[in-house]
Amino acid sequence: MTLADLIAQAREALNTAIATRQQEQDALIALRSDETLTEEAVRDQVARRDAADAEVTRRQDALAELETEQAREVELAALQARTVPAATRAPAYDQVARVGAEERTYRADQDRRGQHFERDVAAAFLGDYEARDRLARHMQEERVERGDQLRAVGTGAFAGLVVPQYLTDLYAPAAAARRPFADAIRRHDLPAQGMSVNISRITTSTSAALQASENTGVSETGIDDTLLTIPVQTIAGQQTLSRQAIERGAGVEPIVLDDLFRRYATTLDSTLLNQATTGLAASAATITYTSGTPKVVEAYPQVVAGLAGVESAMLDQASGENIVVMHSRRWYWLQNGLSSTWPLISQPGIAAQMGGTNLGATYGSGVRGVLPNGTPVIVDNNVVTNLGGGTNQDEIYVADRNECHLWEDPNAPMYIRAEQPAAASLGVLMVVYGYAAYTHSRYAHAQKITGTGLVAPAFTGV
Template sequence: MTLAELIAQARTALDTAITARQQEQDALVALRSDPNLTEDAVAARVATRDTADTEVTRRQTALDELLTEQARDEEIAALSARTVPAATRAPAYDRVARVGSEARTYRPDQDRRGRQFEQDVAAAFLGDYDARDRLSQHMREERVERPEVVERAAGTGAFTGLVVPQYLTDLYAPAAAARRPFADSCRPHDLPPQGMTVNISRITTATSTALQASENTNVSETDIDDTLLPVSVQTNAGQQTLSRQAIERGAGVEPVVLDDLFRRYATTLDSTLLNQATNGLSNVATAVAYTSGTPTGVGLYPKVLEGLSGVEAALLDMATGDNIAVMHSRRWYWLQNALGSTWPLITQPGIVAQTLGANYATTYGSGVRGVLPNGTPVIVDNNIATNLGAGTNEDEIYLVDRQECHLWEDPNAPMYIRAEQAKLASLGVLMVVYGYFAYTHARYPQARKIGGTGLVTPAFNGQ
């Protein structure tokens, strides 16, 4: 039995002795409350309690002795580690893996594409001993820094446990995605836990007031009425089947695939909010035409104000003033390219005079990219279609009160299912990402969209 096992055994014995002593003490307290108590009974119980006390002391002493012995053993081991016998010769410098301040054998700052590693693998097959030494040194470094990967990959190829340098896998390039800039700007709600429809009551016939014609005549009366606005709950989902070999023998394959599924999920959700037939923003917004054979930023801006005017006119006292303009990145950069000598006559808060707005220089998908001359925030979203119009080369600009762009999402979405049984016979693992959502831009018909020949593929010519 080892010293550690003896210590564990002593701790258990001490715990048992303490429990027994506590039971004796509890019994003594209970006895003293007995009305028929005798001195002999109390004395006997006290003696039993004292015996239990003695056992606790004995067990504690035994444990302390073992712990003292263990501490001394650790001191001796530490002293031994610091003592190097004179007869022992240190290994050669190049035969020891040094990790820390010493540079790795294969370094991303010197060989980002990993060509040296690949050349050494090929050369080792042809008998190049220097290449084999470098690969062996690399494997010793990997065992120190990534032991879990080395053990998992043991036995691959012609070299036992040969592992590709980490920097060749952690710089993978994920597939670009438009993701969800507009969806993140919508008014968020938690999706109800049950049901496949969200119902909203809209007052479509209002009450009325009017001037009374004369005294004692009837005053105006109109019966209030509502219309139900049903909003369907939709399912956004995608799947991918991976081989067990790819997951178990690859480096980071499953997280890479899962990340890509999440990117597609976000992109599909956002594109649905913008482009879905019937209910998407492009299909519920009222059109504002910008027709021009030579479009300019200065010519487009009045249409923006026309659209915003329509938004407020539709909402009246329900307007929050929290308006946004949603446009494609090509349109946003085209506006920044515009130059001119005509400026708004009315200045706006936060906008430098004689400019066509302000660019905040934030990254794509990080929120507001800038503001227009009247202070309206701009959301750049590349899920906006660029193949509209007769020439299939137009995009649209959307102007909305963001508080009237409603999005219900499950707080836990997207969900992830990893199913192994479904593809067991082929050693496959099925990965599924899904989520439920509902949306509407039609609680009030307030949205506006600018479209037309003035929004064809932009020419960056300073106009």
């Protein structure tokens, strides 16, 4: 089998690995659009996708190694094909004058352009030991005759040869808060048409009461509903790139597209939390936590009060799948608290002496931990931290995750690549957009903890 055959096999294996990786990615996208998905199922599929990705990298490296070897073989064949002039025959012993010193290894009268020296440099690089010996002898001769003139030369002397390298595969994308809350709540496919969705809410219920006496009228109240109208909103961003940047740059277009996707996700999530009137912060009932010296042991009861408020509002419609949403600084502040007191009532799966559980998950990967009463925590840095009189407060939100609804197009965000609008200036327009609708108010249930007890935390261990 030749080297060309090995390269062909390696290319086929790489194509197969790429196809497998694409299948795993498609399966992950399909899984994420399933309303019944679980965190474990998503993690398993992500692991399979990452394993397929690693296999692509391994196959890619193997192909690159074979292609490098092939290029080297071609280079060596070209060197071998060159004709090296035969050495000039030395004159007879009695036909030369002697000056009491050996001849130089490389002589200007025999090789004015230094071709013999250059050939030996190339041959030494390829492993020719005789060429290495000649070069070593030449350096010794230079030290003897011109030692006072020799000096070390650094890379600065070769500005046109020692070129900087740009590690484009290690570029640092702009950090983004992305969409931890949006990924944690109840998601639906957005209807294909219309710029609003409507939900009927029973706001006047029927009634039942004790009958006053036999054969007397029983309680009757006419049922009535109120229409909850939810607008479909558009989130979009654009970037115009020069064709030179795309065609002469390294990975410019996918890098810009990735950043647009990250901004889209961050805007969607921030809207769910912070939009006026309808965002979680605006629709939640307020629990005020006031303290001049905030302590973890004071803040935790406020969260429990929020959970009580959620269930009181939901009654028999409570799913029991409550979540607590907070900024990362608040999550780490809760972890810094130390106490010798234990809760009076233990919770399933949590030892009484533990103040909750940190699951060790990375940011944006789902539930970060569990509070002492078993409620999962979603850490989201789209939670604002400039509230209150000192513009240094954040808030903690408590909600039933199944009553925070998000409608999204399964293919969102969409991507438009338009060359014609800016063709005259050699520009390419890139647009990312998507439609979404949401509500936290099918049942008015969410709670928020706010106040001076939630100023920028001091990590004092209490």
